[in-house]
Amino acid sequence: MNLTTENFFSKFEPGFSLMEMMTVIAIIGIMTVISIPRLINPENKASKAARELMGDMQRTRMSAISNNQDWAIVFDTATENYYICSDRGSDNVWSTVLASNTIEKTISFTNYAAGIQYGHGPATTNATAGGGAFSVDDVSYVSNVLTFNSRGTCSSGWVYLSYGDVSYAVGTLSTGIIRIKRWTGGAWR
Numbered sequence: 326m327n328l329t330t331e332n333f334f335s336k337f338e339p340g341f342s343l344m345e346m347m348t349v350i351a352i353i354g355i356m357t358v359i360s361i362p363r364l365i366n367p368e369n370k371a372s373k374a375a376r377e378l379m380g381d382m383q384r385t386r387m388s389a390i391s392n393n394q395d396w397a398i399v400f401d402t403a404t405e406n407y408y409i410c411s412d413r414g415s416d417n418v419w420s421t422v423l424a425s426n427t428i429e430k431t432i433s434f435t436n437y438a439a440g441i442q443y444g445h446g447p448a449t450t451n452a453t454a455g456g457g458a459f460s461v462d463d464v465s466y467v468s469n470v471l472t473f474n475s476r477g478t479c480s481s482g483w484v485y486l487s488y489g490d491v492s493y494a495v496g497t498l499s500t501g502i503i504r505i506k507r508w509t510g511g512a513w514r
Contacts, residue, residue, distance in 0.1 A: 368491050374437040375486050375493035375505055378407070381432065382471065382495065382503045385409050388429075389473035399426070400469040400484060402443045402462040405434040420468040434486070445494075446487030448508040452494035459485065465496075477501040 382398065388411065389396040399408045399422040409432075414425025422428065434441040443463045450456035451465070462469070466482035473479045483496035492508035506513040 370437050370441060371486060371488035371491040371493055372507075374434055374441045374488070375495050375507075377432070377437070378484065378486070378495045379503055379505045381407075381409060381430070382497065385471075386473045386477050386479065386501055386503070389475055390477045393475045395475070396429075396473050397426075398471045400443070400464045400466065400471070402464060402469065405442055407432050419470040419472060440488045442487060443485060444487040444492070445485040446492035446508065447490050447510075448485070448492045448494075448513070450513075452483050452485075452496060452506050452513045471497060473501065 385396045385398055392411070394411070395413075397410045397413075397419045399410060399419055401407060401422070408422045408426070408428050409430040410419060410422060410426040411429050412427035413419055414421075414427065416425050418424075419426065434443075445451070445459050445463055448459075451459050459465075463485040464482070466480055466484070471480055471482065471484075478499060478501050479497050481497055481499045483494045486493045486495070494506045494508075494513060495504070496506075497503050
């Protein structure tokens with residue numbers, strides 16, 4: 326018997342069987358059950374915001390070095406935003422960011438989750454080596470401004486972020502080294 330391509334395919338019905346459809350639906354259901362808790366996990370949201378801030382600090386430092394001029398991050402605790410600025414503007418003051426600074430990027434914590442905010446959450450001491458009390462608005466930089474100069478050195482301090490019971494501290498040493506720590510219930514690690 327001569328089996329042609331046309332004869333071969335005419336023996337099969339097009340479409341999916343009920344068993345194939347049920348298998349696909351079951352796989353989608355399992356993937357959904359696994360992924361939903363990860364999406365709403367406070368740890369993931371707080372960690373993402375802290376890592377993004379750390380990355381923005383690194384990019385700001387590199388921009389200051391490559392452009393051979395001061396760059397700054399201005400933390401606005403009232404609006405839960407921060408701004409990356411490349412120029413002080415005509416008033417020559419970083420902290421009046423909306424007045425005249427050249428803003429390169431605006432970051433809002435609401436992009437990560439509605440509950441991300443400046444704050445130390447359940448942490449009882451600050452992230453510095455000596456511990457101690459927190460600054461009033463949970464940003465320890467002078468005038469809430471982190472400034473990098475053309476050599477990559479900067480003002481030292483910490484920014485505290487919280488989401489529910491999860492707290493992170495992102496900060497810099499005066500040498501330009503950027504650090505991130507998480508509150509583990511008894512210490513910053």
